[in-house]
Amino acid sequence: MSSKAYPLAWAQGDALRAAARRWQRRGLLTPAQQAAIEAAHPATYYRPNNWIRALLVSVTLLAAASALGFMLLLTDGKLNPLAYGLLVLLAAVAALEMIIKNSAHYRSGADNALLYVALLAWGFLVYYVNRNATSGSLASPTLWRWLLPMLVALLAALVRYADPLVAASCFVVVLELLVNVLLQSNLGRLLLPFGVLAAGGALLLALRRLPARTDYFYYHSAELVLRVLGLAVLYLAGNYLVVREGNAELLGGGSPSRQIPLAPLFYACTAGIPVAYIVLGLRRHNRLLLTMGLLTLAFSIYTLRYYRTLLPPEVAAALGGLVLLAGALAALRYLHTPRHGLTAAADEAATPQFNLESLVIAQTAHAPAAPEAGFEFGGGHSGGGGAEGQF
Amino acid sequence: MTDSPTPRLLAELVAQGLLPPAQAAAIGEDERTRPFSLHYELRALLYLGITLLVGGVGVLVYQHIDSIGHSVIIGAITVAMGVSFAYAARHRPAFTWGEAPRTSIAADYLLLLSCLLFLVLEGYLQVQYGVFGNRYGLVTVLPAGLFFYLAYRFDHRGVLSMAITALAAWVGVSVAPLALFTTGFPTRELSGAGLGLGLVLLAAGLVSERLRRKPHFGYTYMLLGSNVALLAAMVRLFDGGSGTEPSALGRALLVALLVLGVCTVLVWYARRTQSYVFLLLAVGYGYVAFTSALVILGELVGVSSAFFELAVLYFPLSLIGLAWLLINIKKVLRLT
Numbered sequence: 001m002s003s004k005a006y007p008l009a010w011a012q013g014d015a016l017r018a019a020a021r022r023w024q025r026r027g028l029l030t031p032a033q034q035a036a037i038e039a040a041h042p043a044t045y046y047r048p049n050n051w052i053r054a055l056l057v058s059v060t061l062l063a064a065a066s067a068l069g070f071m072l073l074l075t076d077g078k079l080n081p082l083a084y085g086l087l088v089l090l091a092a093v094a095a096l097e098m099i100i101k102n103s104a105h106y107r108s109g110a111d112n113a114l115l116y117v118a119l120l121a122w123g124f125l126v127y128y129v130n131r132n133a134t135s136g137s138l139a140s141p142t143l144w145r146w147l148l149p150m151l152v153a154l155l156a157a158l159v160r161y162a163d164p165l166v167a168a169s170c171f172v173v174v175l176e177l178l179v180n181v182l183l184q185s186n187l188g189r190l191l192l193p194f195g196v197l198a199a200g201g202a203l204l205l206a207l208r209r210l211p212a213r214t215d216y217f218y219y220h221s222a223e224l225v226l227r228v229l230g231l232a233v234l235y236l237a238g239n240y241l242v243v244r245e246g247n248a249e250l251l252g253g254g255s256p257s258r259q260i261p262l263a264p265l266f267y268a269c270t271a272g273i274p275v276a277y278i279v280l281g282l283r284r285h286n287r288l289l290l291t292m293g294l295l296t297l298a299f300s301i302y303t304l305r306y307y308r309t310l311l312p313p314e315v316a317a318a319l320g321g322l323v324l325l326a327g328a329l330a331a332l333r334y335l336h337t338p339r340h341g342l343t344a345a346a347d348e349a350a351t352p353q354f355n356l357e358s359l360v361i362a363q364t365a366h367a368p369a370a371p372e373a374g375f376e377f378g379g380g381h382s383g384g385g386g387a388e389g390q391f
Numbered sequence: 392m393t394d395s396p397t398p399r400l401l402a403e404l405v406a407q408g409l410l411p412p413a414q415a416a417a418i419g420e421d422e423r424t425r426p427f428s429l430h431y432e433l434r435a436l437l438y439l440g441i442t443l444l445v446g447g448v449g450v451l452v453y454q455h456i457d458s459i460g461h462s463v464i465i466g467a468i469t470v471a472m473g474v475s476f477a478y479a480a481r482h483r484p485a486f487t488w489g490e491a492p493r494t495s496i497a498a499d500y501l502l503l504l505s506c507l508l509f510l511v512l513e514g515y516l517q518v519q520y521g522v523f524g525n526r527y528g529l530v531t532v533l534p535a536g537l538f539f540y541l542a543y544r545f546d547h548r549g550v551l552s553m554a555i556t557a558l559a560a561w562v563g564v565s566v567a568p569l570a571l572f573t574t575g576f577p578t579r580e581l582s583g584a585g586l587g588l589g590l591v592l593l594a595a596g597l598v599s600e601r602l603r604r605k606p607h608f609g610y611t612y613m614l615l616g617s618n619v620a621l622l623a624a625m626v627r628l629f630d631g632g633s634g635t636e637p638s639a640l641g642r643a644l645l646v647a648l649l650v651l652g653v654c655t656v657l658v659w660y661a662r663r664t665q666s667y668v669f670l671l672l673a674v675g676y677g678y679v680a681f682t683s684a685l686v687i688l689g690e691l692v693g694v695s696s697a698f699f700e701l702a703v704l705y706f707p708l709s710l711i712g713l714a715w716l717l718i719n720i721k722k723v724l725r726l727t
Binding site: 012016017019023028029033036037040048049051052054055058062066211216217282285287290291294304313314315316317318319320321322323324325326327328329331332333335338341342343344345346 | 497504
């Protein structure tokens with residue numbers, strides 16, 4: 001049995017078709033060539049569009065829950081809880097392997113949901129076996145009894161199914177283990193931000209080796225999620241607000257929180273990391289880095305305002321908006337002709353990692369007393385914020 | 392984006408004879424050297440800047456309504472509005488009933504800014520000087536008319552949504568004048584008016600496509616119109632028919648049938664434009680309306696005692712049917 005649940009060719013074909021579409025839009029391929037590539041690498045698996053995938057996830061979860069309920073009814077709930085957990089686990093894995101093998105589901109929503117059900121069942125088993133051994137607190141010295149078996153299962157699932165959500169959970173569990181270990185000693189508590197920082201950095205470094213592997217495309221979506229998490233954790237571990245308030249929380253609360261040791265270092269991180277992300281993103285032409293840089297910059301500004309209120313919010317908003325508007329207009333004009341390898345023109349090949357514009361709209365939707373702006377969507381062409389799902 | 396596995400993809404295509412080596416080299420060269428597009432990032436920043444600016448100015452104006460010199464405020468806002476509108480007007484595309492070519496991103500956003508500033512200014516004038524007196528209808532119908540004109544003249548879908556929003560506000564103000572402040576939320580009156588407005592918007596969307604008058608505005612009209620109409624109908628369905636006498640039930644049944652009719656139009660439209668959003672709207676609202684129509688029919692023929700047993704059967708079966716429909720949606724709708 002192969003260590004991977006889905007054929008490698010499916011992921012490879014996805015990458016080829018996406019690249020061919022991109023090149024055709026940029027006029028690097030003729031439509032006939034693109035059609036030939038699509039014909040040579042057809043999508044032979046089953047994956048509906050995103051709306052239906054989301055629906056399939058919930059329908060499958062519901063079906064699994066009702067199957068469990070039916071089982072409980074049938075056996076009158078008299079079996080050992082472990083038996084139910086084991087049964088659900090085995091049934092979910094069997095169903096998962098079957099729909100991949102027989103119906104060629106590839107992240108259709110149904111297979112994702114079955115994988116999650118199996119992992120949840122495993123989580124229940126681990127919890128039930130250790131239910132008296134440990135409390136759920138992050139500082140508990142026996143927490144590893146929960147986390148370690150979970151991590152093993154998650155890693156196995158990640159290698160076999162390459163699911164993005166499983167990848168994210170893996171990283172979260174690793175972080176929890178790390179924090180748990182560090183919290184066992186006073187020195188560890190002091191080193192906590194640096195430990196998390198190192199974990200984020202190590203993840204990003206490890207991910208740089210991935211593109212050279214032959215199975216890169218198989219893990220592409222998991223990689224994307226992990227890179228976002230790695231960048232976010234690297235930033236948050238050095239963010240002054242997070243470190244200071246987290247430290248106060250660990251020392252037993254009390255507000256206002258106390259100043260932390262090595263504060264200048266964290267000031268530097270808070271200010272420097274977003275700038276570094278943005279600069280690196282622009283120089284390496286890496287949209288993910290750039291987007292994360294902009295988001296972390298916004299959080300750094302929030303951090304600054306959290307401790308030092310320089311201006312009343314409405315004045316700050318108006319001035320900031322004016323500066324942003326003027327800056328963006330100037331950049332638009334400056335980059336009208338490409339300079340420094342950058343351009344303001346829409347790159348037909350560039351599909352944003354996610355729709356930044358709709359995110360901004362969601363973030364500012366509850367801004368105080370914005371006049372009845374209605375539900376405007378940016379400007380003419382790209383209006384609609386990505387809701388225009390096409391067949 | 393520098394994707395290091397790109398050479399591998401190109402090599403594979405060359406090896407399979409799907410791509411001549413020279414072209415593969417050209418593609419690789421393009422991937423390495425083409426400029427990095429900041430198009431979407433800059434647009435997002437423009438949008439964020441406008442939102443912050445207008446939000447900040449709006450709050451500022453209302454907070455300091457008595458303390459700053461009025462003429463200064465009005466002057467500053469008017470100048471900002473005038474400048475951005477002048478820029479937008481200078482770069483406006485020639486008028487066409489089709490989709491005008493984009494001339495300038497900056498002009499698009501500055502038009503949006505000037506429209507938002509117009510709202511701030513209008514609100515300020517009304518609060519401070521009461522220029523419109525108690526004619527609240529006028530306060531809302533003025534921007535609605537102006538924005539509709541600008542949306543069509545400048546071919547701007549964002550301004551069109553603002554115009555539709557202002558129109559909805561006008562309908563609300565005209566139907567239930569100030570009831571909001573006196574007798575609580577006027578659900579009944581508003582749901583009727585909302586239903587009417589939604590149907591008018593739907594018709595506007597269909598007409599603009601049929602007559603080829605800004606056909607790309609159809610999407611905005613249909614999306615806002617269907618949501619307004621269906622939401623209003625839902626409110627009517629669950630709030631209006633509290634009585635169980637046949638006449639109330641009959642009216643509720645009529646509303647449910649109306650919803651099903653609108654949903655049919657949406658399915659037809661979704662198939663025409665190949666848009667999933669409308670299909671999901673239709674399926675979601677249609678399911679609720681169909682279910683309540685069944686319940687009402689059950690009440691009318693007097694099988695309400697058996698409701699529980701029927702519900703146990705109906706819901707799992709209909710949900711399975713719904714899931715089947717969504718899984719096989721392409722086949723059901725005969726789409727490729």
